Amino acid sequence: MKTYCLKLIVFLFLSTLSMALYAQDGLQIARLFEKYGEGKNITRVELNGEILEAYRMSTYRSLVFENVTAYRDEIQACLKQDALSAETKKRQEVIENGSLLSAYYQLSPIRRKGQVLRRYILFKRGKNTSATLIYIEGELDEKELIDILYRKP
DSSP: OHHHHHHHHHHHHHHHHTHHHHHTTTOTHHHHHHHHTTOTTEEEEEEETHHHHTTTEEEEEEEEESOOTTTHHHHHHHHHHHHHSTTEEEEEEEEETTEEEEEEEEEEEEEETTEEEEEEEEEEEOSTTOEEEEEEEESOOHHHHHHHHTOOO
16 A cells, blocks of 8 residues: 555656746757856746636746847747647747848647647747847736737836
8 A cells, every 4th residue: 555655656746847948848848947047147037826727827837038149040940840830820920131120920739638738839039149039838818918918018
């Protein structure tokens, strides 16, 4: 009985631990979060659970690069692959001189735990050399996401 309980606890722990990676399963940007999530001059934010319920989100992950210059080509390549995948329903990009300035991708919904979840990838280069990459998953629709993004503080 003890062995069974121990195995169950380990299984539950590992399942919870892998949930953040599972959210981006099959996406190239998942590699960026793994590779640079703890990098110097990079801020990683991961939210899930109750804090997001008010926004009808289940997962929020972001990377903020203070200086994106060294990572720009790799980020752009990952975003391009994800944008061209069959999972992308809607794509909006701003490109200047061959360099991606901003991107919005609405991916095909997925079903998880009986819920249909919409998925979004956002990217924006800021002033100077900063940039932000965001992955959102949840029940919120495109209008709700836009309202959140453009809400005045």
